[in-house]
Amino acid sequence: MDDALGHELTLSACGHGGCRIAERPKELNPLETRKFVENKDKNGAIQFLIDNSLLLIIGAAVALVWANTYFESYEHVRHLLHFVVSDIGMAFFFLLAGKEIREAMLPGGSLSKFKTAGLPLLATFGGMAGPALIFYFGAKTFAPELTQGWAIPMATDIAFSYLVAKMIFGKSIGGKTPAPIVFLLLLAIADDAGGLIVLATFYPQGDPNYLMFALLVGASLGLALTMHKVWKVNNFWPYILGPGVISWIGFYLGGIHPALSLVPLCWFMPHEHSDLGIWAPGESDRKDTLNKMEHFFKVPVEWILLAFGFVNAGVQMSSIGTGTWLVLAGLLFGKPIGIIGMTLLGQKLGFNLPEGMNRRDLVVVGFAAAIGFTVALFVSIVAFKIPGPIQDSVKMGALLSFSAAIVTLVVAYALGVPARYKRMAKKAEEAAALRT
Numbered sequence: 224m225d226d227a228l229g230h231e232l233t234l235s236a237c238g239h240g241g242c243r244i245a246e247r248p249k250e251l252n253p254l255e256t257r258k259f260v261e262n263k264d265k266n267g268a269i270q271f272l273i274d275n276s277l278l279l280i281i282g283a284a285v286a287l288v289w290a291n292t293y294f295e296s297y298e299h300v301r302h303l304l305h306f307v308v309s310d311i312g313m314a315f316f317f318l319l320a321g322k323e324i325r326e327a328m329l330p331g332g333s334l335s336k337f338k339t340a341g342l343p344l345l346a347t348f349g350g351m352a353g354p355a356l357i358f359y360f361g362a363k364t365f366a367p368e369l370t371q372g373w374a375i376p377m378a379t380d381i382a383f384s385y386l387v388a389k390m391i392f393g394k395s396i397g398g399k400t401p402a403p404i405v406f407l408l409l410l411a412i413a414d415d416a417g418g419l420i421v422l423a424t425f426y427p428q429g430d431p432n433y434l435m436f437a438l439l440v441g442a443s444l445g446l447a448l449t450m451h452k453v454w455k456v457n458n459f460w461p462y463i464l465g466p467g468v469i470s471w472i473g474f475y476l477g478g479i480h481p482a483l484s485l486v487p488l489c490w491f492m493p494h495e496h497s498d499l500g501i502w503a504p505g506e507s508d509r510k511d512t513l514n515k516m517e518h519f520f521k522v523p524v525e526w527i528l529l530a531f532g533f534v535n536a537g538v539q540m541s542s543i544g545t546g547t548w549l550v551l552a553g554l555l556f557g558k559p560i561g562i563i564g565m566t567l568l569g570q571k572l573g574f575n576l577p578e579g580m581n582r583r584d585l586v587v588v589g590f591a592a593a594i595g596f597t598v599a600l601f602v603s604i605v606a607f608k609i610p611g612p613i614q615d616s617v618k619m620g621a622l623l624s625f626s627a628a629i630v631t632l633v634v635a636y637a638l639g640v641p642a643r644y645k646r647m648a649k650k651a652e653e654a655a656a657l658r659t
Contacts, residue, residue, distance in 0.1 A: 436477025
């Protein structure tokens with residue numbers, strides 16, 4: 224599709240801030256082309272890192288090397304940055320996650336109708352329950368002190384799971400996103416919603432003060448509603464600096480992790496009345512307050528994630544222990560078993576897989592969803608607040624969940640999935656050529 228400036232819009236990447244539509248010049252004169260190429264070369268490397276959420280990996284890699292060479296100096300720097308990054312900076316990461324959930328619930332959104340959302344929701348439930356049960360009962364059997372970390376392997380990292388899925392299913396077939404990728408993203412969005420509920424409900428910070436929480440957060444949302452409906456405020460900054468700050472204080476004093484404090488604002492900012500759908504034409508160009516907020520914070524959040532990876536991934540290699548294996552068992556076994564099992568149950572109940580997706584694809588999606596990384600790392604520091612061997616062992620499990628990418632590729636090629644999608648893409652291209 225084209226925009227008013229004559230750029231052809233193309234699907235580029237799906238980062239932690241959501242899916243991004245890139246643009247490239249359609250027809251430029253030689254001078255404009257040279258200028259475009261020069262700018263692309265200049266910013267290409269950094270943009271590639273941002274588009275593919277690789278800044279987070281860089282931050283984690285630096286932390287791992289530093290912690291395993293000069294641990295005391297790393298700990299000193301980590302201690303200075305931890306509160307600012309994990310309690311304040313990550314609030315904007317979860318704000319963008321909340322925005323995706325809010326839009327998915329609007330009319331036309333992927334989670335707005337039970338008919339379309341039913342199967343992904345069942346798959347999400349299985350993909351959260353399976354890992355949690357494996358971790359909990361494994362901990363009960365081998366290390367009871369780890370049981371409170373049961374939610375760590377429940378997470379799906381939408382950005383990295385998408386990258387792996389794209390390698391297997393391709394970017395598009397006949398101009399449409401492959402059905403398994405759409406299914407995976409719907410599942411991941413629902414997983415984000417479930418994860419936020421679990422964090423807020425089961426992992427209070429210190430002694431909860433629900434009265435303080437209710438008073439301040441209620442006042443925050445009341446102010447946001449007044450700003451929206453009465454004062455007609457359309458700039459997102461007043462919402463963040465006013466109700467957002469009050470909400471953050473309410474979460475902090477109320478004993479709920481303050482990184483979740485900006486999520487409720489997504490239901491009170493001005494927003495579109497419908498969702499066009501994932502990658503639908505025009506979706507990325509919307510100018511409502513909620514979308515303007517996302518466009519502004521999308522890149523800063525990737526840099527926040529670099530800092531988050533640096534602050535929280537610095538564990539010594541000797542930290543591998545029971546917690547590591549429980550997290551990996553939950554993700555690598557519980558996640559695919561739960562997703563596949565509940566999806567098959569949903570089919571028995573009358574729900575259907577998206578058109579073009581079969582059960583082999585479902586198996587691949589189940590393993591792709593097993594990359595927990597970002598949120599799993601976050602839950603690790605929330606579930607085990609005191610730094611030490613236990614926290615480090617489960618952190619290592621979250622980091623090693625990247626092994627799910629290798630497992631997913633092996634399973635996909637063993638099932639012949641990439642070859643099938645290449646054939647489908649080729650047929651679609653040939654059909655398009657015949658039509659023209």
